[in-house]
Amino acid sequence: YFSLAVVWNLCLFLFSLNIFISLFTELQEIVFVIQSQSNSFHSKRAEDLERNILKQAEELGKELPRVLLIHQMDRHDGAWTILPLMQDFSASYGRNSSWIFFCEEDTRIQIVKLLETLRRFDKSKEWFLGKALYDEESTIIHHYAFAENPTVFKFPDFAAGWALSIPLVNKLANRLKSEPLKSDFTIDLKHEIALYIWKKGNGPHLTPVPEFCTDDLNSYKAVHCATMFSNFLPVCGDPVKKEDIFVAVKTCRKFHRDRIPIVKQTWEGEAALVEYYSDYAETSIPTIDLGVPNTERGHCGKTFAILERFLNHSSSKTPWLVIVDDDTLISIFRLRKLLSCYDPNEPVFLGERYGYGLGTGGYSYITGGGGMVFSREAIQKLLASKCQCYSNDAPDDMVLGMCFSGLGIPITHCPLFHQARPMDYPKDYLAHQIPISFHKHWNVDPVKVYFTWLAPKMEDSFTEKKQRRIREDL
Numbered sequence: 001y002f003s004l005a006v007v008w009n010l011c012l013f014l015f016s017l018n019i020f021i022s023l024f025t026e027l028q029e030i031v032f033v034i035q036s037q038s039n040s041f042h043s044k045r046a047e048d049l050e051r052n053i054l055k056q057a058e059e060l061g062k063e064l065p066r067v068l069l070i071h072q073m074d075r076h077d078g079a080w081t082i083l084p085l086m087q088d089f090s091a092s093y094g095r096n097s098s099w100i101f102f103c104e105e106d107t108r109i110q111i112v113k114l115l116e117t118l119r120r121f122d123k124s125k126e127w128f129l130g131k132a133l134y135d136e137e138s139t140i141i142h143h144y145a146f147a148e149n150p151t152v153f154k155f156p157d158f159a160a161g162w163a164l165s166i167p168l169v170n171k172l173a174n175r176l177k178s179e180p181l182k183s184d185f186t187i188d189l190k191h192e193i194a195l196y197i198w199k200k201g202n203g204p205h206l207t208p209v210p211e212f213c214t215d216d217l218n219s220y221k222a223v224h225c226a227t228m229f230s231n232f233l234p235v236c237g238d239p240v241k242k243e244d245i246f247v248a249v250k251t252c253r254k255f256h257r258d259r260i261p262i263v264k265q266t267w268e269g270e271a272a273l274v275e276y277y278s279d280y281a282e283t284s285i286p287t288i289d290l291g292v293p294n295t296e297r298g299h300c301g302k303t304f305a306i307l308e309r310f311l312n313h314s315s316s317k318t319p320w321l322v323i324v325d326d327d328t329l330i331s332i333f334r335l336r337k338l339l340s341c342y343d344p345n346e347p348v349f350l351g352e353r354y355g356y357g358l359g360t361g362g363y364s365y366i367t368g369g370g371g372m373v374f375s376r377e378a379i380q381k382l383l384a385s386k387c388q389c390y391s392n393d394a395p396d397d398m399v400l401g402m403c404f405s406g407l408g409i410p411i412t413h414c415p416l417f418h419q420a421r422p423m424d425y426p427k428d429y430l431a432h433q434i435p436i437s438f439h440k441h442w443n444v445d446p447v448k449v450y451f452t453w454l455a456p457k458m459e460d461s462f463t464e465k466k467q468r469r470i471r472e473d474l
Contacts, residue, residue, distance in 0.1 A: 026115050027057055027065050029098035029123070031089070035080065035158065036069040036105055039348065039412045041236070041341045043071065045105040056111040066093075077405055078358030080413075081186050082193060083176065090173035093166065098123040100169055103161040106230040108217055113226040117211040118163065126168040128197050130156025131428075132208040133190070139424040141188050145195070154205065155194035159432060160212040161227040168204065172197070181359025187419075214432040233416070233434040239336035242272035244344075246318045248306045251287065251326035252294040253280035259326040260285055262441065266450040270332035273318065277306055292392060300399050301392030303368075311379050319344035321374045329446055330371050330437040331454040338414070338436065339373070347378035349404055353413035356398060364410075365401020369439035370417035372397065381407055422453055 032053055036046030050067045057064050070079050078084050082102070089100055099118055103109065121127050135142060135150035146153045156162040164172075186192060197203050213225035222228055251260060260276065268274055278287035279294035290305040303323060310321045320339060324330055342348050350373040351366035358364070366372045387403035389396070404411065416436040418425065421444050435453055 026098070026119065027060055027111070028063060029096075030065055030115075030118070031093050031097050031100050032065060032067040032109075033100060033102045034067065034069050034105060035082075035102060036071045037080075037412060038071040038410045040343065040346065041234075042105060042412065043069070046071075049103075049105055049107070049109075053109060053111065056109075060111070066097075071410075077364055077410075078355065078362065080353075080364070081189055081355060081358050083172070083181060083196060084359055086169060086176055087173040090166075090170045094170050094173070097166055099163050099165060101161060101163045102158070103227065104158050104229075107159060107161050108228045108230065109161065110226055110228075113211060117209060117226045121165070121207075123165055124167060125165065126171060126204050127163070127165040128156075128168060128194075128204045128206050129164075129209045129212070130162035130206055131160035131212040131214065132206055133157050133426040133429055135426060137423070139420065141420050141424055142191050145191075153194070153198075154208065155191045156206055157212075157214060157426075157429060158190050159229045160214045162212070163209075168197070171203075184357070184359075186355035186358055214428070216432075229432050231432045231434070233334055233337055234341050235337045236341035238340060239333075240320065240339040242270075242332075242336065244318060245271065245320045245322060245332065245336065245339070246273040246310060247271045247275075247332065248310070248321065248323045249274065249276045249326055249328075250299060250302055250306070250323065251276055251278045253278060253282075255326050256280075256282055256285060256287065259441070260287075262446050263326065265447055267330050267332055267454070270456070276326075277302060295393035298391070298393035298395045300389035300394035300396040303396035303400070304389055307374075307379050307383060311376070311383060316376075319376050321376070321379065322371055323368070323374070324371045324437075325369055325439065327441045327446070328369060328371055328437060328439050329450045329454055331435070331456070333456040334416075334434060334436050334454075335373070338416070342375070342412075344375040345377055346375060347381050347407075347409045348373070348375040348412060349378050349400070349409060350374075350412045350414055350417075352415065352417040352419055353411050354397075354419075356401070363398075363401045363405035365397050366411055367419045368397040369419045371437045372400070378404070378409060381409065422449060 034046045034049055036043060046069050050069065053067050054064050073079055074085065121129065132154040134154050138144040138147040138150045194206055198205060211224065211226040213221060213227055214229040215221045215225060216231045217228050249263060276285055276287040277290050279289060281287055281289040290302060292301040292305050306323060342350065349366060352370040353364050354367045355364045356362045382403055385403065385407055387406060389399055401411065416433055418435060418438045421438055421440050422430060438449060438453065
């Protein structure tokens with residue numbers, strides 16, 4: 001019996017050693033890419049995640065894996081769209097790696113579980129792995145793709161992390177050499193990357209991986225997950241004071257009767273400083289006529305007039321300006337918490353990021369419908385540059401993107417701002433968010449949308465207290 005026990009223990013030891021060596025070897029074959037941003041708040045969070053990955057890896061062996069931060073990789077404004085980097089990935093890692101694993105700054109990774117998960121897939125084949133999202137109905141943000149049955153097309157939830165096998169990376173890199181990216185709009189990157197890889201049925205579909213999760217770290221499901229996601233609204237201290245946020249609402253005479261009452265029924269009471277800017281002064285609201293004629297689209301002249309008014313006529317102590325449309329639904333309560341993470345002494349331009357022509361040297365911009373947030377410092381630099389509208393009806397958000405790009409001031413993306421309605425986003429995507437805004441009244445009850453998705457609730461205060469205890473424990 002003694003001899004059997006010795007043999008059995010030796011077998012267990014060798015088995016464990018084999019697993020350890022296997023994990024160590026496989027770890028060197030993964031390149032981690034954090035979809036980071038250069039703003040000081042976001043870069044710090046990405047660096048924290050990098051340290052966490054390396055700390056876990058250090059426990060498995062001496063040699064550490066490669067961890068890349070996208071905002072450090074390429075000064076080109078389009079690096080965040082991933083595809084322009086494929087040729088670099090292929091050239092640098094195409095021969096000595098097996099996987100490129102992408103994640104967001106708030107993704108949490110269990111390295112051993114991730115290695116076990118990736119081991120199920122033959123690394124010599126083309127794989128596109130992730131947590132699958134899909135549209136329940138065709139939506140404008142995806143150009144009404146797959147209108148007959150939008151559920152058939154799956155795309156990855158970046159929050160859960162997603163992976164490309166090196167054979168697929170090499171194939172994409174070769175394709176990009178012969179077929180340069182088109183100069184077009186980037187609206188929902190995760191959907192557009194999946195479309196590009198799918199290549200109208202000639203490339204791989206997304207393979208759903210149940211271990212790629214967006215459950216909270218404390219969820220009972222976490223034990224089965226290789227990745228998780230922090231579902232809290234970022235809070236970095238006391239919320240910004242109401243008086244530190246000036247809200248400018250763009251409107252026009254024809255919408256005074258149907259849209260402005262919705263604002264007053266919903267979020268106006270959350271704000272201390274609000275002004276309505278129109279082409280017609282109406283004292284009952286009241287609205288302010290900036291002297292800029294109304295246009296059917298673009299509204300660039302009106303937006304720049306708002307920026308100048310804020311800088312030259314509002315209190316110099318007000319550090320933040322928010323510009324919204326008259327059909328934007330927004331939570332100022334949550335925005336105050338979010339802005340506690342940003343330094344108003346930095347040039348901050350914040351909201352939902354879109355892109356134009358980024359494959360060919362274009363620019364990023366904050367799409368206006370979800371709300372555009374400016375620090376006073378950003379507005380000062382913008383107006384001092386003399387960058388301005390080429391016409392009153394030029395697209396204001398895109399002109400602002402061009403101007404800030406020319407100044408070298410990066411756009412800061414926050415996925416909690418939304419250009420469209422809740423129904424235009426997958427349920428699983430919104431499930432791990434605490435949204436700050438939505439846009440459009442079309443085919444929805446906007447008051448119901450606000451009170452369902454955005455109104456301050458008891459759990460907001462509870463979550464804030466819980467986050468404060470977590471920060472104190474750290």
